[in-house]
Amino acid sequence: MSKIVILNGSPRKNGNTAAxxxxxxxxxxxxxHEIHHFQLSDMNIHGCISCYRGNNSRECPCTQQDDMNKIYPHVRDCNVIVLASPMYYWNISGYLKTCIDRLFALEEGYVNILRGHGxxxxxxxxxxxxxxxxxxxxxKNLAKNLGWKDLGWVLAGGNCMIGDINGKSVLKEAYELGKSIK
Ligand SMILES: Cc1cc2nc3c(=O)[nH]c(=O)nc-3n(C[C@H](O)[C@H](O)[C@H](O)COP(=O)(O)O)c2cc1C
Known part of the structure; x- marks a missing residue:
């Protein structure tokens, strides 16, 4: 059984990412599988302040105390990280990027916790x-540099408004991808 952390960077709770x-x-x-789903837009997560004073010997390694403390303990020992986000300006959303930046605190310490670990x-x-x-x-570059094995993606173009994705084959792809997790 795997522990899966889903970082959901869409603010639309019934939108296309959610589907x-x-x-x-x-x-x-x-x-x-054990699944922990984080709706980042509902959480109080501040941007990284680049203090370089994180320490991953603490369960919550960051110097900032906010809702990242709900995420760190699960990322520490998860097997799979799912990045879920609408495309915003040909990138991931700010909600997700801010969260990823804050994961940096898991890299600060004697033993690296964010990278690798299968x-x-x-x-x-x-x-x-x-x-x-x-x-x-x-x-791909993020996964390569963090030593994560790319298990697959679902890129669902042609979806703008809430509900546009309903009935489309990409939903089956997402289901199959979930089912394929070992
Ligand atoms: C701020 C903003 C930026 C966007 N930028 C892009 C973009 O660069 N390319 C694109 O194809 N769609 C873009 N979109 C459209 C969204 O990716 C699309 O509506 C998506 O289905 C929204 O997913 P959601 O329902 O989970 O929010 C943008 C939407 C917003 C609100």
Missing amino acids: LVREFIKGAEENG RGSVLLMPAFEHDYDACAFYY
């Missing part, structure tokens, strides 16, 4: 258009 996340969870739950990663991303080059590069 992909829902299907992914459905597939993953069928195999009994972790896998996933990207779930809807967008209005189909221009995924920048996002694909960002995601």
Whole structure:
């Protein structure tokens, strides 16, 4: 059984990212995985202040005390990190980027906690258009540098308004991706 952390960077709780996340969870739950889903827009998460004073010997390693403290303990021992975000200006959303920056605190200390450890990663991303080059590069590069194995992605172009994604095959792709997690 894997422990899966989902970092959801969409502010629309019933939007297109949410639909992909829902299907992914459905597939993953069928195999009994432990899932922790964080709706980042509902959380009080500040931007990294670049203090370089984090220390990952603490369960919550950052000097800032905010809702990242709910995320750190789960990222520490998770097997899979799911990055879920709408495409915003050919990138991930600010909610997700801010959270990823704050994960830096898990890298500060004697033993690196964020990198490697056999972790896998996933990207779930809807967008209005189909221009995924920048996002694909960002995601692959992040995973490569953090030593995460890319387990797959669902890039769902052609979806703008809430509900646009309903009935589309990308939802099945998200379900199958969830189901494929070992
Ligand atoms: C601030 C903002 C920026 C966006 N930038 C892009 C973009 O660069 N490319 C694109 O194809 N769609 C873009 N979109 C459209 C969203 O990616 C699309 O509506 C997506 O389905 C929203 O997902 P959600 O329902 O989970 O919020 C943007 C939307 C917003 C609100």
